[in-house]
Amino acid sequence: MSESPGVQAAPQEVWERPFVRAHQAWCSAFVLELRLRDVPGPVIGERLGEVEGHCTETGEPPSAAFGDPIDYAREIDAESSPERVSGVWTIAALGAGQVLAMLVGTDAIRNWVSGEPLTYNLVQLGCLAVVAAALLCLPRVLRPLFARPWVLGTALFALFAVVTAAGVGAAAASGTSSAIVVPVPPAVIAIGLFVVVLALSWLEYRELTGDSADDLVTSPLAPEPRANTAAQRSGWSALVPVLMIPTYYLAMGIVSWVFG
């Protein structure tokens, strides 16, 4: 077999490869585990390329040659270069910031419409802290969620319950005498926090796509003859989660003005 050293071709995302599609469950679990460890995309692609190359030569499925994908991902990561990207935790922090700004901002819109000052008491502040903590913990619980999908429903229900409890707690406590008046007009808070939400959305978009060309899970193996549309899609697909909160914020503002 003749071989050409150092042949460089246009990088292709691993999901385009027939081997990965044929062993989707194993490869997805492997990639997810390394992603949650903030391993850069090209490094993940190289590790998956080793698996594909070896399995192609031996004729074994990855589960037979490499065992459990999560265990193997941990083992190969422990032996690899400690290079990391910021990834999951940064996005979780930006998302938590957006949600907090949205909760306070939409409250401020209602007060702006009704002409009352924005007030918070300790219970409400505690509820906001619980919501923020729940959102910041999401990356920690992603791994068990994906490892045991049945847990996903329970966890989402728990998150929903936490958010609901926070809302109910905040509403129940809103009329208490211990409320602290925020010494800033609600209009300023509402508009200011909308700007904050937009800024965080922009940062999140940059995090999701800014380095995407460098952080895609690309394979070092010879590309398959398929159009690589994933990289073109990634910019647009990143817009959806990024625009959700600003859109909700704006919609709540309009609803408050129209029906308030």
Added chain:
Amino acid sequence: MPTGPQPSEWLRGVLELCVLRVMADGPTYGYAIAGRLADAGFGDIKGGTLYPLLARLEKNELVVVDWRTGDTGPGRKYFTLTDAGRAELEHGITRWEAFSARVGVHLAAGGDAFVHSTHSSRSSA
């Protein structure tokens, strides 16, 4: 001489040295390394055992790697021993020879004592 698969703990201790020795013959790739080790009687080394070791060699700069495309198959990751890798191999061989000689002496002495003790107890019975 009785032979058979060695305990996996023994192999784990010397696998890195054996892999470095395979690489000393020239650039090679994972599947070929596994084949050479199997031919040498070490049994079937699974990818899940071999590639973390290769990753460690790469991290410690004992090897350099490059991907090569071929006529068949998706491509191969070749490992080439660096000067540091060769030095590590030579150092490892020296240490292994000293260790295995020590173990050999110990087992031979222990074996003599065992044979002597068994012979004595049979004579007295």
